[in-house]
Amino acid sequence: xxxxxPEGYWSGVFKRLKRDKLTLICSGILLLMLIxxxxxxxxxxxxxxxxxxxxxxKPIGFPGYPLGTDELGxxxxxxxxxxxxxxxxxxxxxxxIAFTIGGMLGIIAGYAGGWLGMLIMRVTDIFYAFPSxxxxxxxxxxxxxxxxxxxxxxxxxxxxxxxxxxESVTTSVRVLDYVESARASGAGAFTIVRVHVLPNxxxxxxxxxxxxxxxxxxxxxxxxxxxxxxKPPEPEWGLMLNTLRTAIYNQPLIAMLPxxxxxxxxxxxxxxxxxxRSAMDVRN
Amino acid sequence: xxLAPIPDRGGPAQPLLLVKDLSKHFGKSGSVVRAVDGxxxxxxxxxxxxxxxxxxxxxxxTSRLIMGLIDPTAGEVIFDGEHVxxxxxxxxxxxxxxxxxxxDSYASLNPRLTISESIGFAPxxxxxxxxxxxxxxxxxxxxxxxxxxxxAQRYPHELSGGQRQRVNIARALALRPRLIILDEPxxxxxxxxxxxxxxxxxxxxxxxxxxxxxxxxxxxxxxxxSDRVLVMYLGRVAEIGPVDDLYAHPSHPYTxxxxxxxxxxxxxxxxxxxxxxxxxxxxxxxxxxxxFHPRCAQVMPKCSAAEPEMVKxxxxxxxxxxxxxxxxx
Numbered sequence: 255x256x257x258x259x260p261e262g263y264w265s266g267v268f269k270r271l272k273r274d275k276l277t278l279i280c281s282g283i284l285l286l287m288l289i290x291x292x293x294x295x296x297x298x299x300x301x302x303x304x305x306x307x308x309x310x311x312k313p314i315g316f317p318g319y320p321l322g323t324d325e326l327g328x329x330x331x332x333x334x335x336x337x338x339x340x341x342x343x344x345x346x347x348x349x350x351i352a353f354t355i356g357g358m359l360g361i362i363a364g365y366a367g368g369w370l371g372m373l374i375m376r377v378t379d380i381f382y383a384f385p386s387x388x389x390x391x392x393x394x395x396x397x398x399x400x401x402x403x404x405x406x407x408x409x410x411x412x413x414x415x416x417x418x419x420x421e422s423v424t425t426s427v428r429v430l431d432y433v434e435s436a437r438a439s440g441a442g443a444f445t446i447v448r449v450h451v452l453p454n455x456x457x458x459x460x461x462x463x464x465x466x467x468x469x470x471x472x473x474x475x476x477x478x479x480x481x482x483x484x485k486p487p488e489p490e491w492g493l494m495l496n497t498l499r500t501a502i503y504n505q506p507l508i509a510m511l512p513x514x515x516x517x518x519x520x521x522x523x524x525x526x527x528x529x530x531r532s533a534m535d536v537r538n
Numbered sequence: 539x540x541l542a543p544i545p546d547r548g549g550p551a552q553p554l555l556l557v558k559d560l561s562k563h564f565g566k567s568g569s570v571v572r573a574v575d576g577x578x579x580x581x582x583x584x585x586x587x588x589x590x591x592x593x594x595x596x597x598x599x600t601s602r603l604i605m606g607l608i609d610p611t612a613g614e615v616i617f618d619g620e621h622v623x624x625x626x627x628x629x630x631x632x633x634x635x636x637x638x639x640x641x642d643s644y645a646s647l648n649p650r651l652t653i654s655e656s657i658g659f660a661p662x663x664x665x666x667x668x669x670x671x672x673x674x675x676x677x678x679x680x681x682x683x684x685x686x687x688x689x690a691q692r693y694p695h696e697l698s699g700g701q702r703q704r705v706n707i708a709r710a711l712a713l714r715p716r717l718i719i720l721d722e723p724x725x726x727x728x729x730x731x732x733x734x735x736x737x738x739x740x741x742x743x744x745x746x747x748x749x750x751x752x753x754x755x756x757x758x759x760x761x762x763x764s765d766r767v768l769v770m771y772l773g774r775v776a777e778i779g780p781v782d783d784l785y786a787h788p789s790h791p792y793t794x795x796x797x798x799x800x801x802x803x804x805x806x807x808x809x810x811x812x813x814x815x816x817x818x819x820x821x822x823x824x825x826x827x828x829x830f831h832p833r834c835a836q837v838m839p840k841c842s843a844a845e846p847e848m849v850k851x852x853x854x855x856x857x858x859x860x861x862x863x864x865x866x867x
Contacts, residue, residue, distance in 0.1 A: 263650055263693070431646035432656075435706075438605050439660035439713065440633040449659065453650040 270533040277529025280522040287519065291338045300329035302336040302489045311505045322508045324494070325501050326487075330508060334515055337489035341516070344401065344483065344490070345471030348408035353463040356413040360420020361455060365428055365447055375421060381414040390473050394482040404483040408470055412463075419462045423455045457534045464527035468520030475516055491516050541666050541674075543714040543747075544635055546583070548619040553580035554717055554749050555604070555636075560613035562599050571821050573599040575773040576613075581717065586743070586750040588764030588781070590757060590796065592818055596773040597753045601719045604751070605638050618716075634664065637710035641722035643702035647694040653679070654690040657709045664713065678708040681745065683738060700731035704738065711746060719751045724759060736763055757800055761785055766854070769793045772818055772829045775848070779855030789849075789857035791834045828859070836861060 271277060290297055299318075305326035309316075312323045321330040363374035381389065393407035427433065428451065436446045475492025477483035484490040486497065494512040502509045558578050564571040574596040581587045589597050602608050604615055606622070606629050617635065620627040637660075640646040647656050657678055658671040666674070676686040682704040694702055703723060710718050720739070724732040736759065743750060754760050760767055760781075767784050769777040769792065777790040788794045795814040816833055819825055825832050831841035840860060849862040 431640040431642055432648045434602075434607055435638065435640065435646055435709070436648075436659065437607060438633055438638050439663060440630045441659070441663040445663060449651070450648050454648070 267533045271529060274529045274533065277526055277533075280525040280529070283518065284522045284526065287338060288342075290335055291342065294332075294335045294339065298329070298332035298335050300332045302328060302332040303487055304328065311501055311508065313505060314507055321511060322505065324498060324508065330511060333489040333494060334491075334511060337491045337494055337512065338515065338519075340401070340484055340488060340490040341471060341474065341492070341519070344404060344408070344474035344478075345467050345519070348405050348412055348474075349463050349466045349470050351405075351409045352412035352416050352466070353459065355409075356416030357420045357456070357459050357463075359413070360417040360459070361424045361447065361451065363417065364421040364424025364455075365443070365451060367425075367428075371421070374417065378414045378417045381410070382418075386411050386469075387473065387476065390477060391480065391482065394477055399482050399485055401484055404474060404477050407477070407482075408473055411473070412466055412470065415466070416459065416463060420455065420459050423458045424451060427451055427454050461527055461531045461534065464523060464530060467527075468523040471516060471520055471523075475512075541634075541661055541664055541670075541714060544716065546618070546716075550583055552583070552619050553616075554583045554618055555581040555751070556616035557600075557604065558614045558616065560600065560603055560615070561611045562596075562603055562608065563611045565822075569822050572773050572824055573821060574603060574610075575824075577770070577773070577775055579768055579775065579778060581749055581751055582765075584743075584747070584749055585765040586752050586763055588760035588767045589751065589753045589770055590755060590760050590767060591770035591776075592755065594818060594821070595770045596821075597755075597770055598721055599773075600770070601638065601721045601751065601753055604719060605636065606632070634713050635715050636717045636719065637713060637715040638719040638721065639703070639706050639710050639723045641725050643699050643706055643726060644694060646706050647702060649694055652691050652693060653684075653697070653705050656694075656705065657712050660709065660712050674712065675708075678711055679705075681711070681742065682708045684708070698731075699727050700735060703727060703735055707735075707738065707742065711742065714746070716747070717749045717751065719753070721753045722755070723752075725754065725756065732759070739763065757796060769796065772821055772824060774829055775858060776830065777855075777857040777859075779851070779857075783852070783855050787851075787855075789851050789855070789862040790830075790859045791836050791861070792830045793857070795833075795835070 305328045307327060309319070309323050309327040311325055312319055314320070314322045316322055319329050319331070321334070324330055324333060359374050363371040384392070390407045390411045393410055394403050397403035397406065433446060433450050436450050474483055475490070475495065478490050478492035479496040481496075484493050486493065491512040498509040498512065557580070560574055560577045561572070562574040564573055577596070577600060579587070589600065591597050599608070603610050615622045617627055617632055622629065622632045651659070654672070654675045657675045661671045661674055662668070675690065679686040679689055684701060684704055689697070689701070689705075694705070697705065707723075723739070724735050727735060739750070740763065742748065750763070752760065752763055764781045766779065767781050768775060769790065771792050777784065777788065777793045784793065785797065788797055799814055814833060819829070819832060825842070827840070827842040827844055828834070828846050831837045834841065838860065846858050846860045848856045848858050850856050851862055
């Protein structure tokens with residue numbers, strides 16, 4: 255139809271991302287971690303469950319165990335790789351579910367306004383009254399330990415803040431002239447939300463949700479640390495941190511390793527989220 | 539479905555749009571903002587009615603009320619002899635015939651849609667096929683002076699303010715409306731572009747057989763484009779009349795003050811009287827009697843006691859002032 259095709263929105267975003275070295279490095283690290291975790295059975299030198307009483311708490315660099323062994327003599331490399339699988343699942347899946355549900359509710363609240371918006375936002379406020387850590391602990395404590403319950407608890411913790419962000423972004427877009435003009439053209443609410451509201455609000459909500467991944471990972475580790483998330487002998491970074499804390503005087507470096515993994519992952523997710531935020535800003 | 543222009547019904551003598559006692563009060567009892575308070579006027583077929591007034595006098599609220607973007611507190615809109623609303627012309631049908639161009643050319647275009655998608659949105663919503671919509675978009679782009687090949691696939695941020703406003707005009711034309719409400723369409727443009735867009739509007743009016751409701755605070759622009767002018771003050775009609783008559787013989791002190799506030803280009807006709815001072819009163823606490831009396835240069839005791847009725851100055855010219863007198867024809 256046309257002879258000139260100037261760049262679209264997403265190609266512009268990618269172009270700006272390519273210039274952002276820090277974001278690129280961080281996404282590279284995350285991608286590498288993902289590949290290693292997916293290929294865990296091929297990469298891990300030992301089983302993450304098979305321990306040995308004579309090889310307990312060997313230091314970093316011990317022959318055959320480059321990152322040493324834990325308090326039950328299990329290979330730390332294998333534990334960290336398999337633990338990442340669980341930690342990432344616990345970090346990402348609540349955010350994905352909360353993004354879907356919270357985003358939807360927030361957009362409805364923001365676009366519809368009135369009593370429906372009021373109802374959604376006031377219920378959100380009730381959840382806001384509790385500190386997020388306390389809420390997660392309370393919900394998962396009430397439901398009992400287990401991965402599914404931990405994901406459920408974290409999802410419930412993340413829905414309110416996502417609703418709030420989605421609602422405020424939608425409210426600011428709803429009053430813009432192009433939405434008014436779409437209403438004046440006789441389009442229905444569903445069409446307007448799909449064509450005019452969604453593309454303009456999903457970006458900010460998505461960036462905010464990316465930010466929550468690191469929080470979710472830390473909270474999930476916290477739940478496991480308290481014995482509310484995963485149960486031993488499952489490897490999970492938070493749980494490993496908990497069980498290794500008894501060895502902190504003998505092998506402080508090994509006791510730190512799961513924490514280092516959590517730290518690197520959350521820093522990387524935060525950096526990528528920041529990079530996305532600035533790359534998605536059209537005004538740059 | 540072809541989305542052809544809707545034919546005229548009532549004949550040339552019937553007003554295209556009749557607004558009767560339109561009111562919009564915001565807020566709850568106690569602190570009610572009377573943004574628009576009993577406004578009545580008519581737009582004739584083929585004419586441009588200009589609305590002028592200070593910021594906050596209810597110009598934009600009036601346009602949004604007519605479009606049905608906000609619900610009126612009271613009043614009625616009649617389009618080509620038919621009441622708009624339940625029992626009459628449906629809002630959907632009405633919106634096909636009345637479209638709007640906003641002041642902020644950037645905010646009125648979705649940043650994620652190409653120009654062609656923005657213009658084609660309304661025809662697609664009304665069921666026009668993809669091919670027919672594309673053809674119409676290209677025709678409209680050409681009609682507003684933008685080369686279709688060059689602009690159809692661009693995004694709003696790649697265009698200048700004037701180009702964006704042309705796109706907005708094309709979008710307003712996409713449903714083949716009969717009336718276009720222009721809410722400060724050139725206020726955000728620089729002077730040379732403003733003139734181009736005004737000329738474009740004049741050309742399009744003839745080409746598509748349109749009527750305009752042109753809202754502006756710029757008296758020169760209104761004088762240039764309008765056939766008749768309506769002066770609003772604090773949610774009320776102060777004066778309405780043919781543009782030449784009203785500019786030459788303003789009957790309401792507020793109209794006189796507005797016209798006097800224009801900078802004169804002629805050094806021999808420097809302004810001698812001080813311009814209108816102060817802000818319009820808070821529309822929550824509307825002054826008693828005539829709303830303009832606290833700022834009026836010719837205020838009389840009865841002005842604060844009673845609200846003046848519209849006085850017919852001549853067949854077409856009316857003003858809401860006790861001093862306005864009927865001029866014998």
